[in-house]
Amino acid sequence: MTKVRATIDCQKTKSQILKITADGSHTLFVPSLNEHYHSVFGALQESMHVFINTGYREVSKKREKINLLEIGFGTGLNALLTILNKNEKEITYWAIEAYPLDESLISKLNYPEITNNSLDKEIFSQLHNANWNQITEIIQGFYLYKIDSEIQSLNLPENHFHLVYFDAFAPEIQPELWTETIFLKIFQSLIPGGILVTYSSKGIVKQNLRQAGFLVERLKGAYGKRHILKAEKPIII
Numbered sequence: 001m002t003k004v005r006a007t008i009d010c011q012k013t014k015s016q017i018l019k020i021t022a023d024g025s026h027t028l029f030v031p032s033l034n035e036h037y038h039s040v041f042g043a044l045q046e047s048m049h050v051f052i053n054t055g056y057r058e059v060s061k062k063r064e065k066i067n068l069l070e071i072g073f074g075t076g077l078n079a080l081l082t083i084l085n086k087n088e089k090e091i092t093y094w095a096i097e098a099y100p101l102d103e104s105l106i107s108k109l110n111y112p113e114i115t116n117n118s119l120d121k122e123i124f125s126q127l128h129n130a131n132w133n134q135i136t137e138i139i140q141g142f143y144l145y146k147i148d149s150e151i152q153s154l155n156l157p158e159n160h161f162h163l164v165y166f167d168a169f170a171p172e173i174q175p176e177l178w179t180e181t182i183f184l185k186i187f188q189s190l191i192p193g194g195i196l197v198t199y200s201s202k203g204i205v206k207q208n209l210r211q212a213g214f215l216v217e218r219l220k221g222a223y224g225k226r227h228i229l230k231a232e233k234p235i236i237i
């Protein structure tokens with residue numbers, strides 16, 4: 001796979017500022033990109049709506065074992081929420097992150113406090129303390145595989161994942177990640193019937209997902225946002 005040069009500069013993601021969003025949960029703001037990690041209308045409610053309620057709950061209705069891929073591990077909020085909503089399922093969670101956050105910032109994030117479960121602090125620390133590029137069992141039946149790489153240069157297994165959380169910076173900031181090429185790579189890594197969920201519903205995103213082969217559905221957005229997208233790899237009979 002040829003390495004595509006990212007248009008954002010690694011140094012630019014380095015100085016993040018902690019901010020409180022409308023539901024009381026933190027997000028990070030990157031001044032040099034003028035971009036937040038989550039919706040300012042509520043980081044927690046957005047992640048619950050897009051990734052857990054639209055993605056995880058649907059896939060977990062049909063499967064006992066779930067191979068999940070996240071593009072952009074960042075604060076680990078989606079991974080934490082997936083664990084908290086895991087139920088009895090077995091999950092192998094691949095988390096791709098090009099610019100891992102500093103420990104000093106991670107320790108200030110308030111996610112474990114606001115999810116109201118005394119175990120969450122321990123779980124959240126384990127998610128971040130797990131070694132990169134090796135599989136770690138965080139709790140029983142939840143295997144985390146963090147990979148510190150750009151998605152552009154990574155080879156993914158074919159027909160492997162059941163669910164993808166696509167949580168890169170917005171298409172205006174990182175157009176190189178919302179392309180037909182990247183979506184095709186993800187399409188090939190999904191099993192037929194597997195789904196990708198994302199918070200952006202921009203026209204170009206829909207178009208590139210369709211070009212890659214996905215069936216694309218526009219759904220109601222999280223509070224404060226109009227729409228999100230769910231894209232399915234069709235089952236060919």
Ligand SMILES: C[S@@+](CC[C@H](N)C(=O)[O-])C[C@H]1O[C@@H](n2cnc3c(N)ncnc32)[C@H](O)[C@@H]1O
Pocket residue numbers: 006013036037038071072073074075076077078096097098099100149150151152167168169170174177
């Ligand atoms: C919108 S933030 C969301 C992060 C995370 N899901 C969260 O809830 O905190 C986008 C994330 O994608 C990461 N990222 C940026 N470029 C990337 C790339 N080329 N490959 C993988 N991850 C990338 C960023 O560093 C950042 O952590």
